[in-house]
Amino acid sequence: MNRTKKFLYNSMSTALYQAIVMIAGFITPRFMLVHYGSEINGLVSSINQFITYFNLVEAGLGSAAVYSLYKPLADNNHKRINAIVSAAKHFYYVSGAIFAILVVVLAAVYPSFAKVENMPYVIISLLVIALSSKSFLDFFSLAKYRVILTADQKTYVISLASTIHIILNTLVIVVLSINNVNVLILYIVAIIPLVVRTVILAFYVKKNYKYLSYNERPDNSALDKRWDALFLQIVQAVQVGAPTVIATVFTSLKTVSVYSIFNMVMNGINSLLNIFQNGLSASFGDLIARKEQKKLQKAYSEFEYAYYHLIFIIYTVAAVMLQFFVNIYTSKVTDVNYNQPLLAILFVVNGLLYNIKTPQGMLVISAGLYKETRWQSLTQALIAVILGILLAIPFGLYGIMIALSLSNLYRVIDLLFFIPKNITHMKVSESAVRIIRLLVVSVICFVPSLFIKVAVSNFIIWAVYAIIYTIFIALALTIESLLFDRECLFSLISRIKNTIKSK
Known part of the structure; x- marks a missing residue:
């Protein structure tokens, strides 16, 4: 498959995914505003942004790993590929542990300067942890699959799995908000679609990259x-x-x-x-x-x-x-x-x-x-x-x-x-x-x-x-x-x- 065709496949699948993301992006804030108000909507947006900053503990790992895989994939060098993905997996786990610590600190501190009427300190803290679950799963499961698929120009697989996740996630938010379920419980239930996405990608990678091993001796220098x-x-x-x-x-x-x-x-x-x-x-x-x-x-x-x-x-x-x-x-x-x-x-x-x-x-x-x-x-x-x-x-x-x-x-x-x-x-x-x-x-x-x-x-x-x-x-x-x-x-x-x- 040439580069142009890969681009078309990636574009078509991404088109579907981005269309779903865009529709979901318009639906979910509307339900949050109507059923929970502007203050709660602002609270969720604010917490999500702090979590985005914490994701920086990845320290460019994904980009560096993808870049390092271009040549061995072009040369079909399986040993080199396995050495790079093994190194990436190790660093993702370390980064994930640091991320978890930062989230715990945020959960303890954030409620002190972002008070919400009729929402106790502990509920805001637990909401921080619930909203961070997506990134947590990314570090410890999804990331190692995303690296090889992105470098191999197969982002269409990621897009399709993510499309399923977004649809399920939107259904959870819409149904639970209509029933006025507590916002904390809503985002705890929303963790389930994340697990579904990870399982799909893990299955695809294991089936289509049989040579792939995350137990090869890591080549840390590839991620300099x-x-x-x-x-x-x-x-x-x-x-x-x-x-x-x-x-x-x-x-x-x-x-x-x-x-x-x-x-x-x-x-x-x-x-x-x-x-x-x-x-x-x-x-x-x-x-x-x-x-x-x-x-x-x-x-x-x-x-x-x-x-x-x-x-x-x-x-x-x-x-x-x-x-x-x-x-x-x-x-x-x-x-x-x-x-x-x-x-x-x-x-x-x-x-x-x-x-x-x-x-x-x-x-x-x-x-x-x-x-x-x-x-x-x-x-x-x-x-x-x-x-x-x-x-x-x-x-x-x-x-x-x-x-x-x-x-x-x-x-x-x-x-x-x-x-x-x-x-x-x-x-x-x-x-x-x-x-x-x-x-x-x-x-x-x-x-x-x-x-x-x-x-x-x-x-x-x-x-x-x-x-x-x-x-x-x-x-x-x-x-x-x-x-x-x-x-x-x-x-x-x-x-x-x-x-x-x-x-």
Whole structure:
């Protein structure tokens, strides 16, 4: 099976998974808001973010292990593969033990500064432990399977198992919340779908990788890049989690709930975008490992072209339609104001900047250039955290989102120069000019919405307007492609046609 076909299989399965994630991501917060209120919703979001930070004890282990497996998988070197996965398993167990200790500390401390009306200290502590169960199972079971499947470009297996987990998890939350079951019991029951996912992956790996052994003498040197990969994971965690943590400390849990609802939509968009990039890191890693420079340049240029056009379509539509969606979604929630149009625009700007650097960031992972980018990653994290805290005090969520946007802007500029110099050896202007062109077209398409007032009272009307805007913007960007990026457009179309014919 060639790389393009693997990409298609991974993309189709990921499309299903991300669609389910997006739907579930819209369903479960709604039930939490209606049946438990904004404060509980903010509490759960806040706890989950602290747990995300604790996951950093993985210290880049997954990325380093996947990178180290590219070459032995390409060479079919079973002994080397087993040595790497054995080392990964050992370090995952150690990391899991550290994670468990951190969770216990959080369970003891967190209730002291995040008090909730009518919820005892001990219940909040137990909720912390229940919500951490997913990560705990990841460290001690799922992670060792995920490493080999990701490196072997078989993320479709992970996606299918995770799809089953999300469906079962959503059913648990919906059914139990409707019956007003205590929120702690709800999340304890939600552990069951996690076990189902792990069993499925364990069965697949044992059946299809009969040579795989986690008892081989570990090759710890293969994971040397894990400490450098840690910097990259820190900045990713900061981008995802800093707003929630800063808002928890400097605002209120209800404000955290406002952030979580807007961010829910952004996560839904990122889920859609993950469909088109999932598994590609391994594909590009394979090209880099084989030193196929010309193929790398061509494949990367096509991916960047397609991905940039996609994100500018999606985020231009989001700039117009996001606040309408949030208003409809929170129509029955009155304990806090969710109608904040300027905040919606800031979320869109930050989301666009975050995704503009995705193609370049993916190549950093594929090439294993963690050490070479660690100071840039650290600078981005510091901008988000320090500026976020300084601006959160006078401006609340608005200040936090401005800080995040500026940190992403810095990283976009940095990677636009770093990747051509160190990996692709292409012209910097190619990506920069493409971004500027798309930005100009998107702004021109967005401006009319500021003067055209529409009434959007339900999701059906919202969907109609969203489709109309999508078609309008897609046509505008297609014209831009025909005028300025025709070669890349036709090359991408040709690749897709050849792949379909080869089936």
